[in-house]
Amino acid sequence: MRIAITTTQVPFIKGGAEIMVEGLEKALIKHGHETEIISIPFRFNRNEVWKAMEMWDAQSFETFECGRIDRVICLKFPSFYLKSENKYVWLMHQHRSVYELFGTPYGEPSDDSIALTLKSEITKRDTISLSEAKKVFTISKRVSDRLKQFNGVNSIPLYQPPKLANSLRTGDQLPYIYFPSRLETLKRQELLIRSIQYMKSPCVIVISGDGGQWQYLNSLVTELGVSSRVKMLGRVNDDELIRWYSNSLGIFFGPYEEDYGFITLEAMLSAKPIITCNDSGGPLEFVIDGETGYITEPLAEAVAEAVDKLYFNRSKAKEMGFNGLQRYRDLRIDWDNVVEQLLSNH
Known part of the structure; x- marks a missing residue:
């Protein structure tokens, strides 16, 4: 198969999300699939979030000069806004500041009218875009629970191994x-x-x-x-x-x-x-x-x-x-x- 992995990134930041993307690419290639990571920088301020949503929403992955893409696997918000009849989602998480972190010290303030508008728009677009996918997976039961709670979307938890799964070992019990x-x-x-x-x-x-x-x-x-x-x-x-x-x-x-x-x-x-x-x-x-x-x-x-x-x-x-x-x-x-x-x- 010819498979596209879509995601977003903050340049020069490497954490679990980036390890997941690399791991998926390697696994697909190992299984004989032609694989391409398509990633666009992401910024967290409100205006940039709006721009990112509009940009991904305007993307059609039906065909490119290279020909047909057999499957698109979307990993991060808002890359799953793209259009494709072969869209699958393996969701890391949503834009957390307007979901489970909303109104907490870690997220958008619940008494701010602009934040409320952003929350409403993201929730609506997420629900529509995720419902368009052929199948939705998430990285954990916790993320699936949130998806059901906030968007009414059913999904399947799918666990991934850590990068060092084959290297970790046990040793002493030092204090x-x-x-x-x-x-x-x-x-x-x-x-x-x-x-x-x-x-x-x-x-x-x-x-x-x-x-x-x-x-x-x-x-x-x-x-x-x-x-x-x-x-x-x-x-x-x-x-x-x-x-x-x-x-x-x-x-x-x-x-x-x-x-x-x-x-x-x-x-x-x-x-x-x-x-x-x-x-x-x-x-x-x-x-x-x-x-x-x-x-x-x-x-x-x-x-x-x-x-x-x-x-x-x-x-x-x-x-x-x-x-x-x-x-x-x-x-x-x-x-x-x-x-x-x-x-x-x-």
């Missing part, structure tokens, strides 16, 4: 909790750092990644006087990432309303227990409280208690880690399954 992620407000590194004040154990916190919260989080560490117990690594390479995962006591991943969360899967593949929060979204599809990790309130005291449980009962922590590894295997999360589902005509 640190690891949190690799972009340093952004929604990821809530602050919650883990503040939990140190309430820990009974001498556990160390190791955080890797870069982002907009770098300066604030470093200042917070200094302000709380916990510099001896927090390592801020910045960006690490894949080999370093694997080592930090493999030798940790456990992984913290407690974002707010995460869509999916590769970190959860990477922790499972490293046979490490995961501490997450009851409002973290995607991770809750994988973490079973007391069996593969702990689900806590998004409070520093509750996170500290979970860390202490891992520290003072290492055998239980190890058991939960291997339970998570087995759960990952049972879910059959691999690219062969992704390709099979996306290209099925049933």
Whole structure:
């Protein structure tokens, strides 16, 4: 087949979305398909969002000079606005600031008339465009639930493996909790750092990644006087990432309303227990409280208690880690399954 993958991007930013695009392209090529990624820069201010919607809405993918495209797989808002009789959607997430983040500190204000107009227009166009697709998949049950709630659109959750799925391994149980992620407000590194004040154990916190919260989080560490117990690594390479995962006591991943969360899967593949929060979204599809990790309130005291449980009962922590590894295997999360589902005509 000749397959187009459509998406948007913020130049020089590489996170889970970009890894997903690259992984899908490689998997399709591996299965013998001619594949092209078609991506356009995206800006988050309101006027630019309107422009992006209009631009994608005007695109017809029925035919190009190259001839017919057999299947178009749309991944990100608003690329699924394009027109094609062979349009399929594998949705990462919608424009979150007008959906589940609307009226919260993370999204558009609910008392702003322009924001309300934008929300109404995006909801209407999303519903129409997604309903035009031959089939709609999402990256998680959480995203499917939102799609049903806000747009009345049915969809099929389809999990993808992390990039390092074949490289992650388990190692020692050293006394640190690891949190690799972009340093952004929604990821809530602050919650883990503040939990140190309430820990009974001498556990160390190791955080890797870069982002907009770098300066604030470093200042917070200094302000709380916990510099001896927090390592801020910045960006690490894949080999370093694997080592930090493999030798940790456990992984913290407690974002707010995460869509999916590769970190959860990477922790499972490293046979490490995961501490997450009851409002973290995607991770809750994988973490079973007391069996593969702990689900806590998004409070520093509750996170500290979970860390202490891992520290003072290492055998239980190890058991939960291997339970998570087995759960990952049972879910059959691999690219062969992704390709099979996306290209099925049933």
